Structure formats: C-alpha cells, structure tokens
Amino acid sequence: MIQGEPRQGNGTAFNSTDPSTGARLSPAYHYASVQDLELAAGLAEEAFATYGKLPGKERARFLRHIATGLESIAAELVEQVNLETALGEARLKGELARTVNQLRLFAEVAEEGSWVDARIDPAQPDRQPLPRADIRSMLHPIGPIAVFGSSNFPLAFSVAGGDTASALAAGNPVIVKAHSAHPATSEMAGQVVCRSVRECGLPPGVFAIIFGPGTQLGTALVKHPKVKGVGFTGSRTAGRQLMDLCAARPEPIPCFTEMSSVNPVFVLPEALRTRSAEIAKGLFGSFTLGVGQFCTKPGMVFLPRNEHAGALVEELKGHVQRAAIPPMLTPGISRSYREGVAQRQGASGVETVAAAEAPDTVADTYAVPIVFQVNGSDLVRNPHLAGEIFGPTTLVIRYENIEELMALARGLEGQLTATLHGTEADIAQFAGLVSVLERKAGRLIVNGFPTGVEVCHAMVHGGPYPATSDNRFTSVGTLAIYRYVRPVCYQNFPQAALPEALKDSNPLGIWRLVNGKFTRAEVADAS
C-alpha cells in the first residue's frame, strides 16, 4: 500500500494461516515488486522534505489521529488479529491499548518538544584570546526508516507499533515491511495510518506498507540508498543479517535490531526460603504467557542446590503438568520450538523436570510447555544450552555455591532483562551479582517478571548484543525516539534563519541547555 492505494505487486501471492486450525485464510496478498519499493522510497524521500520540518504539534496531531483510528475499528481489528495469530482476545485487547497509548505517549513527547535536546552557547565577542561564535544545536530526523513488523506483536511491534511511532514522532517517514504471518491485520492497521496521512494533509510518502520475503524484499529495502535507518524485532539470525547488510552499505546506516534474549532469573536465599511457591507460580505465568512468544520470556532460572530450590522446582512441575496446550503463531515458529525442545532433551546433563500432557492429536502449530533442569557445570560444558528457545519452555540451572553462580552470571551473553527475587538484605548481599548483571542486561527487575514491558519514559528495552544490535538505544519507551535522529549545529545564524527550537525567544517554551544549564528561559540578547 503506497500513497494509501493498493498495488499490483510482483505477481507472487501468499495467504496467512489460522494457527488454531491450520486453515488457509483469505484473501491472498501480493509481494511488492522492485518498482513498488522504488516508488515507496522515492515518495518517502520526497515527503521527508516537508514532514521532517513539521512542528511537533502537527506530528502529535497525526499520531493521535492514528490512535483514534485504531480505536474506532477495535472490535474488527482484534477479531482479525485473533484469526491470524490465535493470541486470544484478552491479550489482543491489551496489545491494542498499548499500541494506542504508545502513539499518544510519542505524541506528547513530540508536542512538548524538549526531546530535541536544544543547546545554545551564545556568542562571546569579548572572549580572550579569541571571540566565541554563537553555537546552537538540536536533533533532526534522518530520513526514511524501514520498519520490519514482528510476528509476535502483530499490533504493538508492527505496522503502527513502537518503531513506527517513534520514527514518525521524530519526523521520519516510514516504510513498513509487514510480517507475512498477519497480512490482513497489517492491511487494516496500514489503512488507518494512510487515512490519517490523508486527513492530516500530509504528503502521501510519509507512510507505506509492503509485503515480501525478508531475504529478497527485506534485503532490497535496507540496501536502498534512500532508506536511512532500520528497525526490526525478530530472530537473531535475521537480525544479524540486517545488521551486516546495513554495515556493508556504501553509506552504512543505523540499524536497530532487537533479537535474542533468555532473560535470566536469579532467586536469592531469603526469597527462596519464604516465597518459593509464589515465585514458581509467577515464573510459570511469565514463561508461558503468550505461549512463550515474548522477547522477554524468562528462559533461564538460577537456583542453588538446596531444599527450598527443590520445593520451587516441585511447584513449577505441578503448574506445567496442568498447563494448557495453546497454538503458536505460525507452523514455522512451532516447528522451531519442537526442534529446539528435542535438541535440549537430548543434550548431555539435561533433565526434563515436567512437560504438559499433549493430547493425542494437536494441530501442527501447537506447543507443549516444558521445563528442563541442568547443573551449572553442564551449562558451562554445553554453552549452546544458554541459547533462546522461542516458546513456552524454561531451563532451571542448579549451582553449588556463590562462586559458581558468579561465574555463570559472568558467562552470560547480552540480555534484554535480568531478574532478581530477593529481600532488601538479599539484594544488598548480592551487590556483586547486580554489578555483573548491569553489564549484561538493559533492564534489571526486582521481585517481578520480565514479561510486560511498560511503555514509559524510563523504560529500556535494549541490551548488549545479541539482545540488540546497539545497546546505546531502546525500542520501547520514549527514549526510542533517539534512534533515528542526529544533531545539527548552527554557527552564527541570524535569528530568523534558526529553527524555532533554537531562537532566543524560545517560542516553543521547551527546556534547553543554555551555556550548559537547563532552562526554559529566553536567551538574553548579548549584542
């Protein structure tokens, strides 16, 4: 969908699947052609000239218009998403609310305007030995951004999701490559965005949505010279491919991929002694939530070799044995899950603690929840056990002593999250572990679970590689606006030629750093 109109595509059609039944869904969708991509990129570049300069208030109006548009079709949208994802109405209503709130939160940030980090160092004509020129800077958008829709968040990380909202809020046009698992959902959300583009009087190239295979269309998209940044949520393999493509371009571009995380959980002594049943219940809820199809699913639980830990594992076993067998998003994801589980079952030192009882016949999208256990020493011997299995499974790791625990923590790869259960005294006693985890994860959680990512100003949904491509940024929360911007500096510009954010009179009333001090005051005329 380019300029709000459907296109013919390259002649190849595809259908999505109902994960509950395996049935092929109608209608068919078409892969975009090379010409479609060329058109979308050209229009996006053209739109950037005006959209990139639009006042924050107008960008906010646009984002709110999208939010209202999504709400106005809430019932049909949730029904359609459920048909394509089987994630369930409750979860999808929640995800829609999050998507809408996210658009409104970015609208607030764009409208308030201080996010541009306006900095003013006024001229010092009398400075010795040399006068200082007037120097001002602020953040500008960078140009068309390619957003790859995710499979697991058909609304919140897809067409009108977080990557799109943050890129649009900053002033960048967006070309979404929709995920092939939910084309009808993507089309509905895309129509809402296109309608908002039209009704807000914006140039049509501000937004486009295309379908196509990642290996061909996705590659062509990130290599397109008019595309200036990439946002992606998905697998480690695909994420790394995108990173490598972006880095190898004649003009490399920022690539933000959110890829792979096992989200370790550490249960500290006092919490283990007093709350093992509650923690087991919470953990079970967290690793099976959304059929374990969350980037933040806790896939590793570190427990000592003692009776309290044994009790926690027994509790977990009970929950898992009684667990339901829900469908995953696509046959491919389900197949990967079964393969991952089978590989783990056969790995040396791995014990199956409990698995849900599978009914005789299950559709090929179904996933059986299962918990594994291994000794710390076996994990060290088989480091591949520390890899992510996307789906409702977790791995309990039993360690002998605190030295072993610390060594295991130091050996972790980069993570989106790390979780500690403990009393205040536990946390104080394990300050060394907290320090290790600060370097391993983007978000540290105490006495909670990593699933459920709050969309707010302080959220960091990022983390060292391989959790993401660039741990200086986040893909959730208002900080995400800083991924697709760059500072531009104005030296000795006449007031009339300066952007509003940098004029002496501070017409936008934003917070600025003037001579290194935060202020909303006007800049006094020094001349």
Place this chain on the structure above:
Amino acid sequence: MIQGEPRQGNGTAFNSTDPSTGARLSPAYHYASVQDLELAAGLAEEAFATYGKLPGKERARFLRHIATGLESIAAELVEQVNLETALGEARLKGELARTVNQLRLFAEVAEEGSWVDARIDPAQPDRQPLPRADIRSMLHPIGPIAVFGSSNFPLAFSVAGGDTASALAAGNPVIVKAHSAHPATSEMAGQVVCRSVRECGLPPGVFAIIFGPGTQLGTALVKHPKVKGVGFTGSRTAGRQLMDLCAARPEPIPCFTEMSSVNPVFVLPEALRTRSAEIAKGLFGSFTLGVGQFCTKPGMVFLPRNEHAGALVEELKGHVQRAAIPPMLTPGISRSYREGVAQRQGASGVETVAAAEAPDTVADTYAVPIVFQVNGSDLVRNPHLAGEIFGPTTLVIRYENIEELMALARGLEGQLTATLHGTEADIAQFAGLVSVLERKAGRLIVNGFPTGVEVCHAMVHGGPYPATSDNRFTSVGTLAIYRYVRPVCYQNFPQAALPEALKDSNPLGIWRLVNGKFTRAEVADAS
C-alpha cells in the same frame, strides 16, 4: 606504557621524523607486542569494575589532575610537539590550551552529573487495568575504549585529547594507540595521564598507551573482545576499515570514526557583491591554516559565473601567489598531497587558478598551496573531484544558475561542515539551500569559516557518512560523552540498591525526567 610503566614491545623499533628537516628523531620507540595488548585489555577490564562506578566528582578530579599536569609541562611539551610536527609554537600553545580546557569542560559535566539522563517513572500501584511498576533508568559507561591518536592534532585529538577525555568522563577506561608520527609527544602526555591515575588512587588499568602499525596492532585492538568501543580521527580508508572490523566482530561494538570532509563554502549574492575581498582573505586563511591539515578545511567553494565572483577569485589568486611554503606533518602526508594535487591538475576541465611559488629545493615534507577552478558541469562529470585532498588546496566551483547550484548541493557527500556567506536577506532567499545542507553536514556556519572548532555544549563535530561513521554523535564538545554509554533500567529496585542518580532523595542534586517532566526535586514517597 601499561600500568604507568614502559614495556619491551615486540622487538620492532621506529623513530619519528622532524618534518622541517627530514631528520630522524631520537629515541626509538617500540611496537607493542600481542602480550602487551592482552595485558592492557585485561587491566582495563579489571579497572572498569571500579572506575565505571566512581562518582562524577572523582572522575572530575582525575580529569582536572591531567589538565594541571599538562600545564605544568607546557613549555617542554610544546617544544617536543613542534619538533615532531612543525606546527609552530603559536598553534601548539593554542592546541594545548584547547586540550586542557576540554579536559576541564568534561570534568564540569561529570561533576555536575545531569548528563546521565536519569529518568524516573514512579510506581502507580492503583493504576487500572494493571499497576505500574517503579521504572528508572540512567546512562552507564560501556567498558574499555580504544582511542586512535590522530596525526593532525597531536594534543587535542591524541593521547589526552577529546576522545580520551569524553570516554574517561563517562567512566570508561581508555587504551590509546598513539600515532607513530609523534611518539615522544604521546609519551609525554601519556606520562601525565599515568601519573594522574596513580596520584588519584585509581586502578592502573584506567589508561594505557601503545604504539604499533594500524594494520596489525590497530586491527588486533578493535577486535579484542574486552574492547567495547572505538574512537578514531583520520583517513577515510582507515576509518572505513575500522568500521568494517567493528561491525564484523562476533559482538559488534560502537565505532566512531571521523574521516573525510571537503567542507563546502557557498558565497551568496549580496555577500559576494559587498565582501568579496574580505571573504577571499578569510578563505585563504582557513584553507591554509595548519598547512590545510584540518578535517574542517574548506576544500570547495561554490561561486556563480559573474564579475563579483571573478573579483573574489582574483583576490584569492593574490593571496596564494604570496603564500609561504610550510612543511606538512609527515613525508607520507606530503606525498599524498602532491599526488592529489597532480591528479587534480590533470583532470578534465580543471584550471589552476594560482599556486604559491615553490623554492628550488624543498624538503620532501613541504606543501605548495594551490587553488583550482572547475565548472559545475565538469564536477558532475568527474565526481572524484569532490573528494578530500588533505593539505593547503581548495577547489572553486563556478555554477551558471541557482538550479545548478541546488543540484550540486544535493549531490554532495556527507560533510562535517557547510558554510554560507550572506546577508540575512541572502540566507532567507536561500532557505532551500540551507535545508539541503542541514541533511549534508553536522555544522552549518554563517559568515565564518569552518576551521576552529569551538569546544562547547552545542558543538557538533560529526555529520553524515563519509564525514563520520555515525551521524548520531559528535567527537567534539560535551555531547561527545554520549558515544560510549548505554541506558540501564531498574525496575522495582529498593532505594538502597539504586545508583545515587536514581534515588528518590536526589542526593546528587541533578536534573532528572520524573514522569516525563524535568526537575531537580526529590521524588515524593508514593507508598
């Protein structure tokens, strides 16, 4: 120099050269061995555990200690640098002052503390439909940083220069690979830093300096798993190699290379009519400053085909014909300059406007200032003419009309700077050109010249590729501190376990974003 002590190296020795005479300077220096690098990286990683957590005040004390140390050896240092670079005492005194000021400015930023972008979204236990957890985040340093000393700023972009100061201010240990053109200078500055490490009671791994060839030691350094970021100022070829190495690592790391820029200058009609002599003089001063060995040297001047532009070119000719013939930094740089000039002289459509008169015998480091001229249409036919020639030369481009000028501007590669000379009316009339240049350059200058980069809060010494590797950042000014940091989020942490910057009571008194509003107030207890 590791742990403040000289090392034996790998057995290969090298000497620097006096650029004025071509004489080999003593003593010889030694390339670092693989073991030296391993030791430096291990110590840096070890030091990070404490240095990364040091309060801003103590990091500030350390940076100021280095500044004072450099001042205390100012006379000997300037003499030594001049011997190795022939940049002249006045320039080097200025560069030392800048280096020292830069350290003190970063000390201020570290001490004041608000740069960590502390964000607090307090818990909302009663929120519907779900309570909100307490979410807080702030920036943390990322670990050991490899800094490559530049050839052209032996003090300000070298051992104790901007990359080192910004990395240290943020809490990252630094391993400097010193430039082989000025080893004695590097050693002197390195001794000052090592003494400050010792006298401030810091772990010895906070700073190390090694010598070696870029293709071997430099490669090993950026590939080292303990190195977490790179800072570099130098050529486009070497910069791109470092970018590619960093991107291809098993764990890719942020790589900030500042590489190549021709810094276009545009003289608009009224300014041209009224100030052509003054602009010619300023331009000549700027492109020959420091023998043209600045990243911000104006290497391209866009002028219309009219009599006022003709007068400006005539003025320029006079200045160039009377110009001195100074030595460049190294025989290699001088050779590249002569090759670049010869290639340009032979290019189709290129006219030599004027060259300084070379004496009969010049040492092989000397560089003859020269100005070329070409038509816009010839530039389009020979795009390689838009490449950087490092040294005292510039290229005048004559265009026929504003449409041609706009097309030429749109065809520019990414730049560190772009300069406009014009009255307020000129600038208003050429708003479209300003918009194009905002996308091309990190800094736009009105009625000035790009050389002379102010070290302040609003400075951006960055720009789209190939000016730098990552236009989201700058290598000069306090914004440079944001290159080697990442946000870390704390969810539901007890007050006692939070970093100082995030505690309710705001013990550091810093500016924070609480519920999306800037404030220095305490966070009210909501429980």
